[in-house]
Amino acid sequence: MTGATPTPVPTAPEDYAIHGQGIRVTYRPYTSKVPLLGKVLSSSGPEVHALDGVDITVPVGTSIGILGRNGAGKSTLLRVLAGTLMPDAGRVEVRGRISTLLSLGSGFNGDLTGRRNVWLGCLATGLSREETADLVEPILEFSGIGEAADRPLNTYSSGMVARLAFAIGTTMSPDILLIDEILSVGDESFRDKSHRAMRDLVDRAGNLVIASHRLKIFRELCEQIVWIDRGKVIEVGDPKTVIKEYRKHIKAGIV
Amino acid sequence: MATRTADTRRVSIPRGYFRALWERRWFIRELAFGNIMGKHATDMLGVLWWVLNPLMMTGVYFLVFGVILGGRRGDPAFLAYLLVGVFAMRYMSGTMVGSAKMITGGGKLITTIAFPRMVLPLAAMIEDATAFLAALGSFYFLVAPINSIWPTWWLLFFPVPFLLHSMFVLGMGALTARLVVPIRDIRNVVPHLTRMWFYLTPILWTLDRIEGAATWIQVMVKANPMFSFLSLYRTALMSRPFEPVYLATSAAWAVVILVFGVWTFIRHEGSMARYL
Numbered sequence: 001m002t003g004a005t006p007t008p009v010p011t012a013p014e015d016y017a018i019h020g021q022g023i024r025v026t027y028r029p030y031t032s033k034v035p036l037l038g039k040v041l042s043s044s045g046p047e048v049h050a051l052d053g054v055d056i057t058v059p060v061g062t063s064i065g066i067l068g069r070n071g072a073g074k075s076t077l078l079r080v081l082a083g084t085l086m087p088d089a090g091r092v093e094v095r096g097r098i099s100t101l102l103s104l105g106s107g108f109n110g111d112l113t114g115r116r117n118v119w120l121g122c123l124a125t126g127l128s129r130e131e132t133a134d135l136v137e138p139i140l141e142f143s144g145i146g147e148a149a150d151r152p153l154n155t156y157s158s159g160m161v162a163r164l165a166f167a168i169g170t171t172m173s174p175d176i177l178l179i180d181e182i183l184s185v186g187d188e189s190f191r192d193k194s195h196r197a198m199r200d201l202v203d204r205a206g207n208l209v210i211a212s213h214r215l216k217i218f219r220e221l222c223e224q225i226v227w228i229d230r231g232k233v234i235e236v237g238d239p240k241t242v243i244k245e246y247r248k249h250i251k252a253g254i255v
Numbered sequence: 256m257a258t259r260t261a262d263t264r265r266v267s268i269p270r271g272y273f274r275a276l277w278e279r280r281w282f283i284r285e286l287a288f289g290n291i292m293g294k295h296a297t298d299m300l301g302v303l304w305w306v307l308n309p310l311m312m313t314g315v316y317f318l319v320f321g322v323i324l325g326g327r328r329g330d331p332a333f334l335a336y337l338l339v340g341v342f343a344m345r346y347m348s349g350t351m352v353g354s355a356k357m358i359t360g361g362g363k364l365i366t367t368i369a370f371p372r373m374v375l376p377l378a379a380m381i382e383d384a385t386a387f388l389a390a391l392g393s394f395y396f397l398v399a400p401i402n403s404i405w406p407t408w409w410l411l412f413f414p415v416p417f418l419l420h421s422m423f424v425l426g427m428g429a430l431t432a433r434l435v436v437p438i439r440d441i442r443n444v445v446p447h448l449t450r451m452w453f454y455l456t457p458i459l460w461t462l463d464r465i466e467g468a469a470t471w472i473q474v475m476v477k478a479n480p481m482f483s484f485l486s487l488y489r490t491a492l493m494s495r496p497f498e499p500v501y502l503a504t505s506a507a508w509a510v511v512i513l514v515f516g517v518w519t520f521i522r523h524e525g526s527m528a529r530y531l
């Protein structure tokens with residue numbers, strides 16, 4: 001079971017929520033401290049092939065885990081699926097409304113209060129003012145941050161930011177929820193609450209895509225795992241099998 | 256369920272882009288006014304400074320260029336002449352700097368949430384347009400009477416230069432925002448560029464200063480898009496003679512820069528996240 005196992009392609013197009021083919025993303029970071037001069041002097045820095053022809057299919061109503069070491073390309077893949085990064089090559093088709101928790105709370109503005117960040121997050125996703133107004137209280141309620149809602153975000157602990165981000169992501173009841181490296185934050189009770197919310201989402205025929213290098217969360221929440229390394233899909237399958245294989249490789253020091 | 260297809264690089268503006276932009280109108284409003292509305296305690300003071308800042312700046316220019324250097328002899332209503340120019344120029348440079356800031360400061364928002372990125376220069380423009388209008392509003396109360404200028408029917412013409420100028424400003428904002436992503440140094444260049452533009456536009460000085468100057472200087476001054484917009488503004492606000500040629504050049508500049516700026520911005524917005 002090595003090499004890129006092709007993702008099973010559903011026969012009817014209605015079957016999937018996300019369908020990506022041959023996704024390729026290359027970063028060309030500028031190494032120079034003076035980017036303008038750097039750009040003129042040396043056309044570009046070393047290229048990073050963050051995604052190198054990735055195929056991914058998420059059938060409707062399933063939760064998928066994206067497994068891989070640091071730097072494997074998980075966050076990049078989620079950005080492409082979220083539509084915030086246009087791939088250099090390949091195609092992505094997404095059905096339904098996406099809500100992102102790409103690295104928890106990263107869409108936030110620290111100078112603004114938690115409440116205003118909730119407003120901004122909802123409006124940016126494309127909700128109307130009325131929809132947002134209806135959601136703000138439930139979101140703050142779910143997050144359980146209490147009167148901290150009216151304090152600037154940079155006075156929050158990382159756990160509180162995570163709670164707020166998670167509350168926004170799930171309360172919007174998206175069709176697809178993308179989560180990047182999350183569940184290490186938040187205390188026990190919130191973790192239970194958030195797991196329940198995620199299962200509810202999947203029960204409502206919603207989709208979950210979780211990227212992590214932690215294995216526990218996958219066993220609890222995911223039906224399928226896509227293991228990527230160096231921008232390539234290594235294996236796709238049920239959590240048990242893939243995790244076993246992944247462990248073996250880690251031990252052997254192959255990946 | 257909506258289908259979103261993200262193909263490779265964009266060559267044209269994707270279908271539904273402007274509808275998606277319209278759907279974000281509340282987001283735009285929030286970005287444009289959020290900083291002022293968010294802190295209700297400083298609400299009034301913030302708005303007051305919007306008006307006071309450009310007024311005080313105009314005062315300094317008037318003292319130095321109008322009184323000490325004698326520039327006010329060039330125009331019977333030099334203070335008003337100066338003020339219209341300073342405010343209009345601030346509107347443009349403010350939007351250019353603001354658009355760049357929205358992009359570099361909004362990095363986290365951009366890598367996390369998918370929305371049409373034109374939201375950012377639009378919000379920057381709307382914020383500065385509001386400041387511009389608020390500052391101009393003080394014009395008829397404070398400055399115009401000093402120069403014995405009273406509103407005429409030409410005031411109804413004001414929306415025309417305002418609209419054309421705003422189109423131009425939005426185009427310049429989008430252009431700056433598009434360039435600042437791969438070339439961060441643009442942030443350092445823009446203030447110098449707009450300052451030079453300001454000095455080259457007849458704002459601190461009047462046209463009689465270049466009478467008899469070399470032809471290329473005459474051409475350069477008159478070809479300046481800001482000169483066209485200012486001519487129309489001065490017609491509307493100061494009842495200066497209306498010259499149709501400046502309406503034509505203003506409209507041409509507005510359309511060309513808006514279309515080019517927005518087109519190049521949207522074409523490249525998909526790769527924005529990889530530089531932030």
Ligand SMILES: Nc1ncnc2c1ncn2[C@@H]1O[C@H](COP(=O)(O)OP(=O)(O)O)[C@@H](O)[C@H]1O
Pocket residue numbers: 027028029048049050068069070071072073074075076077528529530531
């Ligand atoms: N903005 C960027 N510019 C340049 N290289 C990047 C950028 N973001 C990520 N990378 C590189 O792309 C590769 C994949 O990164 P990422 O998707 O963040 O991996 P993961 O989330 O699995 O840890 C890494 O080698 C990383 O260094």
Ligand SMILES: [Mg+2]
Pocket residue numbers: 071074075076180181
């Ligand atoms: Mg990551």
